[in-house]
Amino acid sequence: MTGGTGFVGQHLLKMALASGYDVRALTRGWKPPEEAIVWVNGALDRPESLEKLAAGADAVIHIAGLINGDRKAFEAVNAGGTAAMIDAARKGGVRRFIHISSLAAREPDLSAYGWSKARSEKLVAASGLEWTTIRPPAVYGPGDRETLELFRMARRGFVALPPRGRFSVIHVEDLCRLILAVIDEPDTIAETYEPDDGVQEGWDHSDFARTLCRVFDKRASTWHMPKFLLRGAAGLDRLFRRQHAKLTPDRVDYFCHPDWVVAAERRPPHALWRPEVRTSNGLKATADWYRSEGWLR
Known part of the structure; x- marks a missing residue:
């Protein structure tokens, strides 16, 4: 590995x-x-x-x-x-x-x-x-630093988002179960899979932010940032955090793409695998882990 x-x-x-x-x-x-x-x-x-x-x-x-x-x-x-x-x-x-x-x-x-x-x-x-x-689409779960800042925003009840679009997510444990499931399964050879949490049309950015804010008992206030502002923010993040920047110029075009929903025809067959972690529960468990480790501030 x-x-x-x-x-x-x-x-x-x-x-x-x-x-x-x-x-x-x-x-x-x-x-x-x-x-x-x-x-x-x-x-x-x-x-x-x-x-x-x-x-x-x-x-x-x-x-x-x-x-x-x-x-x-x-x-x-x-x-x-x-x-x-x-x-x-x-x-x-x-x-x-x-x-x-x-x-x-x-x-x-x-x-x-x-x-x-x-x-x-x-x-x-x-x-x-x-x-x-x-x-994998966006992967979250205990130990993840890439989505940590999203949780920090949600804890305050205000979430800055990219322009409107939809995306898929998956809990890290569901992803790992799929990885192990394919190892000894010959029918998966020469296949490309796009797994997710089972939400068929993916998540609207605002709906996901509201779901995450509910984990912290907050009413969500969201702002869809225009692309030019995201580019400016990426430059500042790179200036101040150097190689540790989370919002990079390369990621801006990625974030602004309106469709990061997994393709239905590439979802793994149910006989092989299906997601077990409901996203609302997975987000809460992840937030609890962040709290226990002192990552939320």
Whole structure:
């Protein structure tokens, strides 16, 4: 597994271990030994570590990727890193390859991130391996820092939003259950899935904000920011938070796209998987976790 130290990866590790899997996971830093986990020190740009990671495995789950950077960095990590992991899988005799992409890959011309994810998908599809690609929409849950600021706004009862549109979401535990479900299922080979929380038409931005504000017993006040203001805010965020900026120029076009609802024909079949976490409940549990960890302020 790559990305095992990240938000989705940490949840997947726990679920995989609970399901009886032995896991070999990539890490950049030192990790203490853990039962049923072998930590491999390395990185996507260190082929020898990827070969050690993949050698003799039954399946590779490739989660690691870059979500904040410039086009060159996105290409190096998201496309180049995927190519390196494919090569390591081949050398290690691994046939099964689970690729965690992004719904952003559906619109590669909107952002450098989406473009890099689309490139990674093409590499996987041409790999000759027994691949499955999963394109998550917005993922939330305990431990996620990407949606944290949205929760902080909702706690105050005021949520700034992009121009009007609709989008899909998924709780991290539902996503992880799908990842594990496809590993040994031959009918999922050469398929690309777009999972979500089961809300058929996705969420209107304002409706989602109101649902989130109710978690904090707040009446929602929302403002749909025009694109030019979002661009200005992205510049300021980059100026003050540098590489830690959450609203980047690359993300503005992505956020302003009116349709980030998963495609009905790409939803996983119900016989394989269906979401279990109702979004209102998942948002509350996530907010409770943020509170317990002191992340909400």
